[in-house]
Amino acid sequence: MSKKLRYLEIADVLKKKIKQGEFPQGQALPSQKELSEIFNTSVMTTRGALAELEQEGIITVIHGVGTFVSSPAIHNDTLSLQGFQNEMDRQKMSITNEVIGVKHEIEQRELLDLFGKRSGRFSSLSRLRTIDGKPVIYQCSYVEKQYSSVFDEYQADQSLYQLFSQKTGIMVTQGREIMIPVILPDDIAKTLGFDEPCTAFLSKRVSISLEEKVVLYDEAYLPGPYVIMASRKHGKNNSFKYIINQTGTIDSLDSFNDSDLWEDLI
Amino acid sequence: MSKKLRYLEIADVLKKKIKQGEFPQGQALPSQKELSEIFNTSVMTTRGALAELEQEGIITVIHGVGTFVSSPAIHNDTLSLQGFQNEMDRQKMSITNEVIGVKHEIEQRELLDLFGKRSGRFSSLSRLRTIDGKPVIYQCSYVEKQYSSVFDEYQADQSLYQLFSQKTGIMVTQGREIMIPVILPDDIAKTLGFDEPCTAFLSKRVSISLEEKVVLYDEAYLPGPYVIMASRKHGKNNSFKYIINQTGTIDSLDSFNDSDLWEDLI
């Protein structure tokens, strides 16, 4: 682990300390000056180490205030209520989050593979997201049995990521997702109130902890008329998200011109 | 423009010089030491300026070699042959790129809006991408009339981005894209050889130059069974791309585990 580069060494040490819970989530780290004294190095080098951790989403540095262990990485959730909520506020729509059901003791081979386990059972939480009263998104989340209490305690309109992180102390720092264009399955279409066949994104996502373990799996159906994906690349900056398509027509390309939509993602 | 921050000032100056063509594409900039003398500043500050430009994709810095004005930002093209080709190599598939047709003197209101023009005409280039002999992706690109020669000179299996950049000297540094799940339209389906209705991504993308002008517009249909989108978020790193789904079944989640798929994106 200990490279020859001082700032990476320091970053590794800090990362380990955070993993081991020496600095709880939301807690301030020692100041850059103090850290420099502790590690017997210069401020510039300490800053290099902190920059590494910030890049990985482990800490958040705020000018004039301090350096903090990151709160649950909601920004890793492309489908986050957070993101949607902000979008909604901007567009003056209201979003709600309704629990359909919780299942326990699920046995499924594919889940075992995804979570990298050889045996075990899972719990699921099905939710419906409504926009201006209309059900729009169906989402089902899975965790290992040992964390099932999180689903039991889950309340509508909460951030599942945040709750999971609070209850388990696990920091989610990575997410991977695949998106597939599909026709809404009959049962989902019925739940969402679609009478006719409807295209949708099927999103499958795994969330990965600081320890590199898969801790959460989500599947979501996002009907095409109401949700589109938008991405932006600017040099090495690279972002994408789901956005609500108010008009419901695929020809609305407003998102290209409405730079406001992107502000919070750069 | 000139902030109080030295490194941003320097970055602005360098950016302007590159815009004005003082350093042609692919050309080496003066060394960090030389730049530090020119701007009468320290190496650390010069490096700060260069880091800014690198972040924006304007320059490429190579350890032990030098600092270069970036070649056409192919990496901005999510659908780039480049990317696909690498993928293909890895999966031992062959991809080809066939020109269907070129149109000139196109008049279309939506294009005017996209390019931010009040009047003007456009040219289009339709292409088909085949994988292992099977047509898979339909793509149509548009440029303003003044650049129509690029389409005329375009040869199969070339990178359109690269050619455009070479011919016009315009550097593409930004791209925005929206993706919509659709049913393949009849004519496209016929072209691609699909008999039954088929879900697909409809991708609409604008490419933006260093001068913040829209210079290229692309529409592509990517049938669901063969192409899926995959994204990865790791802290502030954020990437996504289209990948070929060999199996053609939506239940193949191999991409989650196959970290190789992501190597070139981090």
Place this chain on the structure above:
DNA sequence: CAGTGGTCTAGACCACACC
């Protein structure tokens, strides 16, 4: 080898947030 970029020092000073 020479020339490039990358790291690091030991400070100084500036900008920002909070009391």
Place this chain on the structure above:
DNA sequence: GTGTGGTCTAGACCACTGT
């Protein structure tokens, strides 16, 4: 104000690339 992070210096030295 005090305390935080952010920038900057004027070098030294290390690591990498190509001849």
